[in-house]
Amino acid sequence: MKRTSYSRALVPAVAALALALTACGGGAAGGGASGTVAVDGSSTVFPMSNAAYELLSEESPGVQVTVGASGTGGGFEKFCSGETDISDASRPIKDEEAEVCKKNDVEFTELQVATDALTIVAHKDLAVDCLTTDQLIKLWGPNSKVDNWKQLDPSFPDQEIKLFGPGTDSGTYDYLAADVIADESESTRKDYEASEDDNVLVQGVSGTPGGTGYFGYTYFEENADSLKALAIDDGDGCVEPSAETAQAGEYTPLARPLFIYTNNAKYTGNEAVATYTDFYIENLEAIAEAAQYIPLSEDQYAETQSALEGIGS
Template sequence: MPSSSIRCLALLGALMPAVAACGGSSPSSTGATAIVTLDGSSSVFPISEAVAEEFQRIHPGVRVTVGISGTGGGFQKFCRGETDISDASRPISAPEIAACAQAGVDYVELPIAYDGIAIVVNPKAEWISHISVAELRTLWAPEAQGTVGRWNQVRPGWPDREIHLFGAGVDSGTFDYFTEAVTGKAKSSRGDFTSSEDDNVLVQGISSDELALGFLPFSYYDENRDTLKLVAVDDGKDDNGAGAIAPDAETIRTGAYQPLARPVFIYVSKKAAERNEVRQFVEFYLAEADTLVREVSYVGLPSAAYDLVAERFAKRVGGSLFAGAENTVGVTIEQLLARERAR
């Protein structure tokens, strides 16, 4: 008996300091190692992860961590000064600009790639090869809920059969951008479609349902070309190319595939950029983006654009190109840079 109670005592005694630590003082840093912290959009995560992986091969002394909190969650932390760099699949919004300004966080906005949204159907749906933005609006507008439910209601000539809609989860940047591009207002959409935050669920759903139509990030189509059929999109304007255009690296990069292609960004805190490791990381990011972006199935900017973005970082140009409120649907990188030159 005594031996067991002694052991019990020793065990409990050993544990007590940990409790004290829980309520005790907090650390100012995690030690001497240099850390670069990134957080934000899940669509930008694969790019940042690839860059971080390569960066640490060259700079083993620097640790880079990447989190996924969504674009909005990422900005929340960024504007509190908790992260050095924020991944964003849309430009910073007006309330976020205000929050950052209030906390005194200055930032540099750097476009790093394009992300396309693909409209896909089941390979057995041989009746459809292209769709217009107006038709997409008929299908996805909030008014369509409960009234538009058959293929031939969208275009006469399509079969008189049910249409099953699939889409990215309502908390994702993909959903925000799709609804803004198609219905004109972010998050404004019918509610009676199958949605999932996990895009692989959508891939499975669409590939096993002949009557399905859905939208998902281009990279998910890219990895599942044999089970999904891509639908070309006609934006009804001829200045970027007439007729329906299918997304691929080229049409997304040149801005021919509109309006379902968008730039994605990283936002770098100016204060953090004064630290050597952060500056080196961002410079490495911009130098390697072209190669690494392609590797993870995203579309890079034109290479001249990367030089201009690097220049933007070198000069520490603050503020957002989008001034928060402007509609960013259909903006190409050329237009972005033209706006910058005009400043």
């Protein structure tokens, strides 16, 4: 079955993890399981969900998983209509989305799988290293007309700004709009180059002098040689995005939780879905690290395990 390939940068880490799990006897039981699993949603969570499939394939080759990346909103549309079994999400499900699920008798369980540091990136040669939260809001707010870096700060270069970002179906877009900009419209400015493919955004920013955009930390890590990450000053000085600053609560307000949502009926009634989900959560810390995300704390992981165990009980 055709599946989307994840970044080549993850291949060595996933291969090493597969060897480690084999040596340790890790992984959920279910080597004889078979069937199909449909996953779609956040492009940010995509590397984790696809890495989980690649690893599971080593011990359960009969389980075939398709992992799409249509964005968190697009993923929930498919999930709540019953088209998919699992939905990747870089934000919690919205009330209106949950209502669609309820209308279609789709009961679900939310499982936090990692933490991410939403990263503001810029062209490698841009002479700007840090933005305050207020400057970030001024730049991306729904009524913004800022089109030159000097408009944000007189010390910034007199250079035209070119903006790149995820489309409105993206949970990353929703997070910036609702949780960072926090405008009642829950939107950002519209005059930017939009794509649900983070690699397109990477190419846009890296190839455009004065360019800037935002996406998950993994995509910056993979392209750090061609981009620069801007530190964020939320009132306590400039803080760079990293696993350490996000987990320590220092990288505010751009650290965020990442989720998968599992269709309860599919989990209890489809051997393949249960096998994939159980394997994913059992090996969550290793998968998160392999995909360059920030693993859950012990308390967060215990909550995720408890939520999984509660399906069907």
